[in-house]
Amino acid sequence: MGYRILETDDIPAYLRERGHWDEAADPQVREVSDGNMNRVFLASNADGTRSLALKQALPWVRVAGPSWPMNPDRADAEARAYEQVARVAPDKIPAVHGYDPENYALVMEDMSDLEVLRTLLNEGASYGPHTSARTGEFVAQFSFATSDFGMASADRKALIAASVSPELCKITEDVVLSEPYIEHEHNHWHEGLDDLARQFRADTGLRTEVADLRHTFMTSAQALLHGDLHTGSIMVGEREGGPVVRVFDPEFSFVGPIGYDLGLYWANALVSEERARALGTLSDHPDQLRLSWQAFETEFRRLWPTRVDTFFDDAYLDRFLRRVWTDSVGYAGTEIIRRIIGFAHLTDLTTLADPVPASRRALLLGRELVVRREELTSPQAVRDVVTSLG
Ligand SMILES: Nc1ncnc2c1ncn2[C@@H]1O[C@H](COP(=O)(O)OP(=O)(O)OP(=O)(O)O)[C@@H](O)[C@H]1O
Ligand SMILES: [Mg+2]
Known part of the structure; x- marks a missing residue:
């Protein structure tokens, strides 16, 4: 498929494709990016009993746009760090449900209660x-x-x-x-x-x-x-x-x-x-x-x-x-x-x-x-x- 930049409306289908969502109804999705670099989306079911966070690295700095290119493989570094920490201190990071290196997208635990x-x-x-x-x-x-x-x-x-x-x-x-x-x-x-x-x-x-x-x-x-x-x-x-x-x-x-x-x-x-x-x-x-x-x-x-x-x-x-x-x-x-x-x-x-x-x-x-x-x-x-x- 190649690298796809995900928008809010793409997230339900993407989560299903990757095996992260199997409920009959699509999740409700909102973008919560407040950092400089990447996009973060939260997806949850209607009663809030299931939710996920998705973070995607763009090929540029989010707040600057394409005029400031930045290699999206920073998401690989993030996934690699989480993988190592998960071996020894899983209680101190968000649970990672999957990393998609083709799209530089990490699906993890929703921590919006914190x-x-x-x-x-x-x-x-x-x-x-x-x-x-x-x-x-x-x-x-x-x-x-x-x-x-x-x-x-x-x-x-x-x-x-x-x-x-x-x-x-x-x-x-x-x-x-x-x-x-x-x-x-x-x-x-x-x-x-x-x-x-x-x-x-x-x-x-x-x-x-x-x-x-x-x-x-x-x-x-x-x-x-x-x-x-x-x-x-x-x-x-x-x-x-x-x-x-x-x-x-x-x-x-x-x-x-x-x-x-x-x-x-x-x-x-x-x-x-x-x-x-x-x-x-x-x-x-x-x-x-x-x-x-x-x-x-x-x-x-x-x-x-x-x-x-x-x-x-x-x-x-x-x-x-x-x-x-x-x-x-x-x-x-x-x-x-x-x-x-x-x-x-x-x-x-x-x-x-x-x-x-x-x-x-x-x-x-x-x-x-x-x-x-x-x-x-x-x-x-x-x-x-x-x-x-x-
Ligand atoms: N797993 C999560 N659950 C809930 N909210 C999250 C999660 N991950 C990130 N967020 C929200 O999204 C914001 C941005 O996340 P993060 O700091 O990972 O992005 P970033 O683009 O790398 O930011 P920065 O520019 O600071 O490096 C966080 O401050 C937080 O509010
Ligand atoms: Mg960051």
């Missing part, structure tokens, strides 16, 4: 005890399973080869890990941040540290990553009285440094903290970095005895985790900075009546995390930096 974490936080909610813990565990389970500790060497080499994602990695290498530190047409910022944006671009020490993190991003094939683990890629809620945390949208997945996933989550947690501080709604925000790191470390250590290559000894585990920690601190810093003086900003800050004071604090924190990551060796050390911002 809420996107960023939306909740922006409305003033706190995290509660589960969200960061489950997220840290997610990173540990996914990364351990797809590292040389969780996979035989030959299988790992095949995974690395299959997961190479040049186009999406290049976006990160440019938009996150270089453009904010140079003059670039993508960059924009609030005029109240002119001085800091200028200082950051002139800061050669900062630039060298970012270059180091960028090179690690390009070369450190530790594990399959989510690649875009921000608070807009996590849904939370309750089902049958228990907490539910689901990580979604792993289209930036590739084999890279584990600290990139943790660092992105931390950056978003730290920025949400600045929003809450500005609004006087600070609650459990300051605990989230520690909670996610502790859960990550505990789960990684729990899995360690199952490693497939025992030449890696316990002392090496300590060294490895220290390296992951340091990378995470650094990537948290680069992520904060790029979200304020780079291309794509965060609603956490942009929807504040005056985003400047919170953004200034966050930028200064971001720089400290990048340049001092080797000496900030614990969650408490990061807290001390936040406190020192005044």
